[in-house]
Every structure is written in C-alpha cells, then in structure tokens.
Amino acid sequence: MADEAPFQFLHSEVIEYIYKSADSGEVENGRNITKLENMGLRVGQGLIERLTKDTARFKDELDIMKFICKDFWTCVFKKQIDNLRTNHQGIYVLQDNKFRLLSHLSAGKQYLEHAPKYLAFTCGLVRGALSNLGVKSIVTAEVSVMPACKFQVMIQKS
Amino acid sequence: MTVHNLYIFDRNGNCLYYNEWNRKKQAGISKDEEYKLMYGMLFSIRSFVSKMSPLDMKEGFLSFQTSRYRLHYYETPSGLKFVMNTDLSVSNARETLQHIYSNLYVELIVKNPVCSSAPSLDSEVFSSRLDAFIRALPYYSPRAA
Numbered sequence: 001m002a003d004e005a006p007f008q009f010l011h012s013e014v015i016e017y018i019y020k021s022a023d024s025g026e027v028e029n030g031r032n033i034t035k036l037e038n039m040g041l042r043v044g045q046g047l048i049e050r051l052t053k054d055t056a057r058f059k060d061e062l063d064i065m066k067f068i069c070k071d072f073w074t075c076v077f078k079k080q081i082d083n084l085r086t087n088h089q090g091i092y093v094l095q096d097n098k099f100r101l102l103s104h105l106s107a108g109k110q111y112l113e114h115a116p117k118y119l120a121f122t123c124g125l126v127r128g129a130l131s132n133l134g135v136k137s138i139v140t141a142e143v144s145v146m147p148a149c150k151f152q153v154m155i156q157k158s
Numbered sequence: 159m160t161v162h163n164l165y166i167f168d169r170n171g172n173c174l175y176y177n178e179w180n181r182k183k184q185a186g187i188s189k190d191e192e193y194k195l196m197y198g199m200l201f202s203i204r205s206f207v208s209k210m211s212p213l214d215m216k217e218g219f220l221s222f223q224t225s226r227y228r229l230h231y232y233e234t235p236s237g238l239k240f241v242m243n244t245d246l247s248v249s250n251a252r253e254t255l256q257h258i259y260s261n262l263y264v265e266l267i268v269k270n271p272v273c274s275s276a277p278s279l280d281s282e283v284f285s286s287r288l289d290a291f292i293r294a295l296p297y298y299s300p301r302a303a
Contacts, residue, residue: 004207005269008269009269012271015271016271050250104266104269105270105271105272106283107282107287108283109280110283118271
C-alpha cells in the first residue's frame, strides 16, 4: 500500500468498466453494485488473512470491529475510522468523515447520485474481512454530505 | 497587488476553466472568441520564442508584461496550459501555477472519475478550493491596484 494513487485510479476504472460492459439495456444499478461488492468481498478476504497473520485471536465481536476500524482501515485508506457506534445487539455504524475514495469527487452535494457506486467495493471489502474472521454480516453504506460517509454492519447470528 | 483572472487550456486548445477576480475591463468579444484569441496568441508566442532564441532554450515562454498587467504562463508536460494575469507587482507566479496544477487540478479533477475529459470542468469542489487558494495568496487583495 505504498501509494494511494494507483489504487484510486484502478478503483475508478473498475467501476467505469463494470458500468460500460453491462448490457446497454440495463443501466440499473443493482447488478453492477452487486458485482462491485463481490469483488470487494474476495479482496477483503485475502487482505484480512494477510493482515492478521501475526495478531492474536480476537476476544469478541467488538474487538474485531475495532480492528477493522483501526488497522484494516489504516492499511487500505491510510487513516482510521472516525467514529464507531453500536447498539450492542449486532449493529455497528462506522463513520468516516473524509472517505478517501470520495474526497476527490466533491465536497458537498454535487455528484451525490454517483456516490453509491464508489462505496460498493468498500462494503464488500468490509464484509469479506469480517467473513474470514468468522463473522457473517451485511454491510451497507450511506452518504449525505461528501466526503463523509457511514458504513452500517449488521451481524447475522446463525 | 492582485490577481485578475485565470485560464486553463487543454492540449487541444479547449478552454477547460476560466475565472476572474478583479477584471475591470472586458475584451469586447464573446468568451469563446476570447479563449481562442488567448490560445492562438500563446501558441504563436511559444513557437516564436523557441525559434528566435539566441541561446539554447530551457523553459521557453514564461510571462509577458504591459504597463498595467503581467501575464504568467505555465505548461505541464501533459500539455495543460495555465495562464494567469496579475498586476505588475507579482514577478514570478510560476510556483503558484505549479501548485494549482499539482495540488488542485491533479487531486480534484484528474482523480475524479466523474469529471471525464469533457471540455469543461464541473467540479464544484475544484472551483471553491481554487477560489479560496487565490484569495489566500499573499499578493491578492480585493481592491484592484
């Protein structure tokens, strides 16, 4: 993770590619967002294996979430999550006030409708990381004012 | 001490961005014609300067001055041209233009996937940061000289 620029450019290109190669009839977001999320899933799984190969086992779910917020986020985005909230019943909200992949897009409301595309990959990333740590989850993201955004993680008890 | 206006041209001559801060007199022609005039002049001056230079040239055309204003020019290796008109008290704006390129343009436009290389730059954050940057320059003051 020497430099952010290659990853950011590649990420933007992946999104462009997915949207362009979708059949011209379906510009609907659903399929494309799912494809991006699945990509993020695989990447997240591999990344977390690599990052945790020397760390001790995690005590509980909260510890796992804290790891994601600090070390994992620092590794990928060079900064930590700004705010982590939970209801202690399996829902966690990670807030990033200056999300790296959005800060070049706009600082406010312009281009808001494009924002979900840029968050899908990261949602998959978090979901993949959690899944390889043994936690099944659903991750969604919402953005109201760029570049701040919130990732909501819902743990699935099986 | 002031900055009058700023143009950004791409390598084909399209004006990507224009903004003015303290311009007292307009050119009397439409904006499109003004951009073409500016670009044509720059193109001619650059080739003139390189042909007529009595020594080996390093940077080429940098700036010209009149009795009321000075025009500063900065061209990037990728063919992007930054042109800034300031008053006479500013002798060298090259670093400013270079900063505008590397910290504002590259960060906010090049890295912005939604701003494809269309003939114009729509990014609001670029406009507002550029505006803030110009106003914060040591040689900028709201009252024109």
